[in-house]
Every structure is written in structure tokens, then in C-alpha cells.
Amino acid sequence: MRSSRSSVSRTLGPAVLAALLLIPNAASPAGAVPRDEDSPSLPGIRATVADGRPCTAKSAKKSARTPWAQSFLGIGRAWELSRGAGVEVAVVSTGADASRVPALDGRVTGGRDVVAGGTVEDDCVGYGTFLAGLVAGKRQEGLAAAGVAPEARVIAVRATDKGGLTTPEALADGIGAATASGARIIHVALAVPSAPRKLKDAVAAALKAGAVVVAPASAREWESGSVASRAESGPVYPAALPGVLAVSSVGPGGEPDTQGAEQGPRTRPRLSAPGVSVTGPGPGGSGQFTGGGDAVAGAFVAGTAALVLSYHPGLSGEQIAHRLEATAYGAVGDAPGVVDPVRALSAVLPEEHASPPSPSGARNASAAHAVPPLDPPIARDHALAVAGGAVAVTLLVAFLAVVLPRGRRRGWRAGTAGGPTASAD
Numbered sequence: 509m510r511s512s513r514s515s516v517s518r519t520l521g522p523a524v525l526a527a528l529l530l531i532p533n534a535a536s537p538a539g540a541v542p543r544d545e546d547s548p549s550l551p552g553i554r555a556t557v558a559d560g561r562p563c564t565a566k567s568a569k570k571s572a573r574t575p576w577a578q579s580f581l582g583i584g585r586a587w588e589l590s591r592g593a594g595v596e597v598a599v600v601s602t603g604a605d606a607s608r609v610p611a612l613d614g615r616v617t618g619g620r621d622v623v624a625g626g627t628v629e630d631d632c633v634g635y636g637t638f639l640a641g642l643v644a645g646k647r648q649e650g651l652a653a654a655g656v657a658p659e660a661r662v663i664a665v666r667a668t669d670k671g672g673l674t675t676p677e678a679l680a681d682g683i684g685a686a687t688a689s690g691a692r693i694i695h696v697a698l699a700v701p702s703a704p705r706k707l708k709d710a711v712a713a714a715l716k717a718g719a720v721v722v723a724p725a726s727a728r729e730w731e732s733g734s735v736a737s738r739a740e741s742g743p744v745y746p747a748a749l750p751g752v753l754a755v756s757s758v759g760p761g762g763e764p765d766t767q768g769a770e771q772g773p774r775t776r777p778r779l780s781a782p783g784v785s786v787t788g789p790g791p792g793g794s795g796q797f798t799g800g801g802d803a804v805a806g807a808f809v810a811g812t813a814a815l816v817l818s819y820h821p822g823l824s825g826e827q828i829a830h831r832l833e834a835t836a837y838g839a840v841g842d843a844p845g846v847v848d849p850v851r852a853l854s855a856v857l858p859e860e861h862a863s864p865p866s867p868s869g870a871r872n873a874s875a876a877h878a879v880p881p882l883d884p885p886i887a888r889d890h891a892l893a894v895a896g897g898a899v900a901v902t903l904l905v906a907f908l909a910v911v912l913p914r915g916r917r918r919g920w921r922a923g924t925a926g927g928p929t930a931s932a933d
Contacts, residue, residue: 555729556672564634566792577782586849592657598686601636604664622681634791641789642807656811695810724802757783757805781808
């Protein structure tokens with residue numbers, strides 16, 4: 509009897525263990541991933557430099573790990589369809605250090621410096637350099653990090669003073685310079701508490717020119733001294749203006765980044781993207797930094813817009829923005845949908861099915877390269893885990909339902925190998 513019970517225990521043990529390991533996965537949110545932020549040893553990049561402080565020093569550190577944001581968004585899968593070739597993205601921020609940063613070599617062009625005059629050639633703060641790398645940085649030897657659209661080009665427009673602060677008027681000039689450059693994607697990586705007529709007109713002109721305008725939904729990045737941080741509540745601009753894609757940030761688990769959300773001005777976001785402990789290049793050399801905030805999240809949205817425009821060149825700015833929102837997938841909590849590069853490229857939207865053919869018989873440009881939508885890798889892996897858990901539990905229940913009653917009837921005595929024993933005459 510003891511050996512029979514031991515045999516049953518050995519049989520049940522692996523099945524029970526498998527079921528217990530798989531059941532918790534089935535209860536996890538579909539968008540959840542293990543909380544695994546990027547290397548904390550990398551120096552942080554800030555959006556401003558305090559008065560009297562030197563410019564941001566170069567980083568001497570690098571991380572060979574794939575940044576969590578790249579894995580979270582499935583950017584590697586998106587590159588199978590598009591890498592952003594032929595698209596220009598204007599980043600309106602603190603400038604860019606293109607000459608000394610290998611990740612930006614051949615990827616960044618200096619645009620106008622609307623505050624100091626002339627052309628952008630450097631970046632004292634380093635924040636614009638970091639954002640440009642998230643949009644279009646190329647992969648370096650030995651490093652996995654790269655921009656969302658590594659074959660796109662960035663036009664760096666400076667709309668701040670040397671320390672990274674701006675005004676509504678300077679921001680309007682920066683947006684105007686970005687529009688004049690011909691960029692179809694404009695990432696306004698700054699926020700101000702008011703929108704005078706000049707700023708409203710600049711945004712309206714950019715949208716009329718067919719550009720997608722992306723902006724941070726909050727002013728948290730500038731809390732150390734920006735005029736935007738002096739407002740206790742209310743919207744921020746240009747994010748609150750009609751037609752602008754306001755973006756908020758999420759962390760490695762897909763949950764909203766709530767740090768400081770209860771304080772300072774904020775606009776209701778239309779999209780979200782990674783914006784916590786994100787790895788990217790910085791000023792001065794090949795070293796890496798970590799950064800965060802809604803402007804960082806906006807860089808991922810701008811990069812995704814570049815992928816879409818390269819893959820669907822016939823789309824208008826309004827259609828690109830609609831596609832980004834329509835293909836986003838749900839985040840945890842109250843955050844809006846998280847931008848999904850793979851779906852944004854591959855999904856066939858309902859309205860595209862109704863598009864009439866052109867006189868030549870060709871398909872509409874917006875649907876010319878469309879393929880059946882793909883599940884985000886996180887949701888796919890989660891679905892597999894749930895299915896595996898369900899199968900394991902079903903098998904375990906069936907096993908117990910058959911074996912345990914028979915075992916009790918036999919008093920846990922092993923049956924004969926050849927089946928039932930015939931009765932003696």
C-alpha cells in the first residue's frame with residue numbers, strides 16, 4: 509500500500525505543480541509584463557539644467573540589455589514591416605548633439621534655433637539628444653538599444669534657452685520652424701501653461717500642412733523652474749489644442765506613471781507609451797542615459813508615426829493619428845490605449861474595407877500594404893500561458909476524477925497488469 513500511495517503522489521506532484529504555476533498567469537492583466545526596468549546604474553537625463561550649473565556631462569556607462577520599452581512594444585516585429593525610411597521627424601526641444609553621438613550619426617540634421625538664432629549644433633541639456641535617439645537612433649555594436657524608426661531622420665529644432673526653459677512664444681516659433689522644414693511628424697517635447705493666439709496659429713498651420721503633432725500631456729519634466737510648473741492645475745499646451753496627440757507615460761508593467769499626476773497642470777491624454785526608466789543615448793559620446801516622462805513617451809509615439817508614414821505614404825496626418833489611436837491596446841488603470849507599432853502598421857481598419865477602388869483599379873494607398881492584424885507579443889504570450897494553464901487544470905481534474913475513486917475502492921492496492929482477473933470456476 510505504501511508503494512502505491514507513493515506512486516500516486518509522484519504522479520500527482522508534477523501535475524499539481526504545473527497547475528499552480530500556470531493558474532496565476534491566467535489571472536494576470538493581458539498587458540502585464542514582468543517589472544524589469546532598465547539598468548539603474550546609467551545616469552539620468554533631465555529636461556532642464558539649473559541656472560549656474562554646467563551642461564550635462566557625457567555618460568561613461570552602457571547597457572547591453574534590450575531596453576524594456578523595445579520589448580514591451582514589439583518594435584523588433586514592427587521592423588519586419590517598416591523602419592521609417594524616407595520620413596523626417598522634427599523634435600522641438602533643447603537641440604541635439606549630433607556630431608559626437610554615434611547613435612545619431614547620419615540620423616539628425618540641425619534645424620533652427622528660434623531662441624538664440626542660427627542653426628542647432630549642440631545640446632547643453634542633452635534632453636533633445638536623448639529624444640532624437642529614441643525616435644531614430646541607430647543600433648551600436650554590442651548594444652541592443654535603437655530608435656523606434658532607425659531609418660528615419662530627425663530635424664532638431666531648439667525652442668528653449670540654454671537651460672531648457674521655454675515660453676509660449678518661443679514654442680510657437682519652434683513649431684513654425686518644424687512645419688517649414690517639411691517634417692510630417694512633429695514631436696513638440698515641451699509644455700507651457702497657456703496658448704496665446706500665436707501658439708494656436710502655429711499648431712493649426714502644422715496640422716493644415718499635413719503633419720502629425722505629438723506633445724506631452726503634462727508638465728512634470730519642467731517642475732524645477734519652468735513657467736509651466738507654476739500653474740497649480742489646468743491643461744498644458746500644445747497638448748490641449750485640437751488635433752494634437754497628447755501622450756502620457758506608462759511603466760514596465762503597462763500601468764500609468766502616476767508620479768506627480770496629482771500635482772501640476774495636465775491634459776487628458778489620447779495615447780500612452782513607455783516613459784519610465786527608458787534607456788537612450790545622450791550628449792557627448794556613445795554612453796547611455798535613462799530618462800522618463802510624458803515627453804519621452806511622446807518620442808515613442810512620434811517614432812511609431814514615422815513607421816506608419818513610411819509604410820503607408822498615402823495617409824494624411826489626420827489618418828495617421830487616427831490609426832495610432834484605433835490600433836492602440838488597453839493599458840492598466842485609467843491610462844489611454846498604449847501605442848502598438850505592429851498593429852499600427854498591419855491592421856486593416858474597418859473604414860478601409862469600404863474604400864472604393866481607384867479608377868486604375870489599384871487599392872487605396874492606406875490599405876495597399878495592409879496585412880491581417882497581429883496580436884501584440886505580450887497579449888499573445890499571455891494567451892498561450894492562459895491556454896496552457898487551462899489545459900493543465902482540465903487534465904488534472906480529469907485525472908483526479910478517475911483515479912481517486914478507483915483508488916479508494918481498491919484500498920489503494922495496485923491493480924493487475926493484465927486487466928481484470930477472471931473469476932474461478
